[in-house]
Amino acid sequence: MARPSFLISRYNSFKFAFKGLAAVFRSEPNMHLHVIASIVVAVMAYRFEVTRTEWCILIFCIGLVWMAETFNTALETLTNLVSPEHNLLAGKTKDLAAGAVLLASMTAAIVGLIIFIPYWIVYFNVY
Numbered sequence: 001m002a003r004p005s006f007l008i009s010r011y012n013s014f015k016f017a018f019k020g021l022a023a024v025f026r027s028e029p030n031m032h033l034h035v036i037a038s039i040v041v042a043v044m045a046y047r048f049e050v051t052r053t054e055w056c057i058l059i060f061c062i063g064l065v066w067m068a069e070t071f072n073t074a075l076e077t078l079t080n081l082v083s084p085e086h087n088l089l090a091g092k093t094k095d096l097a098a099g100a101v102l103l104a105s106m107t108a109a110i111v112g113l114i115i116f117i118p119y120w121i122v123y124f125n126v127y
């Protein structure tokens, strides 16, 4: 069979990648929470008119959390395939993947607080 052209194979790669993203956004309740949190952050950033650099940092943090959740879902799916029955290593694999999401989320939360607390202080007229 003839190999697909370079452009078609690149097009297929993107198509499969978007299929994976659609699956994680559709089926993962945790991803729904991440999306809601990201919308809240974006609305606050717009409302407080954060700087261009702060926008970049916030978008980077959002991407970090979404990426961690996507890897976590991939590892969970693979684990369920390889070891549907109860297994110590399967459980450890899932715990580690979930730990990575927690790390990314905590990092994003700390960065968000560092960026937004000064804006909140001005907005709520604290002091």
Ligand SMILES: Nc1ncnc2c1ncn2[C@@H]1O[C@H](COP(=O)(O)OP(=O)(O)OP(=O)(O)O)[C@@H](O)[C@H]1O
Binding pocket: 028, 030, 072, 076, 083, 084, 085, 086, 087, 088, 090, 091, 092, 094, 095, 098
């Ligand atoms: N095959 C297994 N063998 C041993 N322990 C498992 C197994 N599957 C899941 N566990 C344990 O149960 C926990 C939850 O696993 P589960 O597959 O339900 O993930 P989940 O709760 O759906 O994760 P998420 O909320 O991120 O989608 C795991 O972190 C692990 O500790």
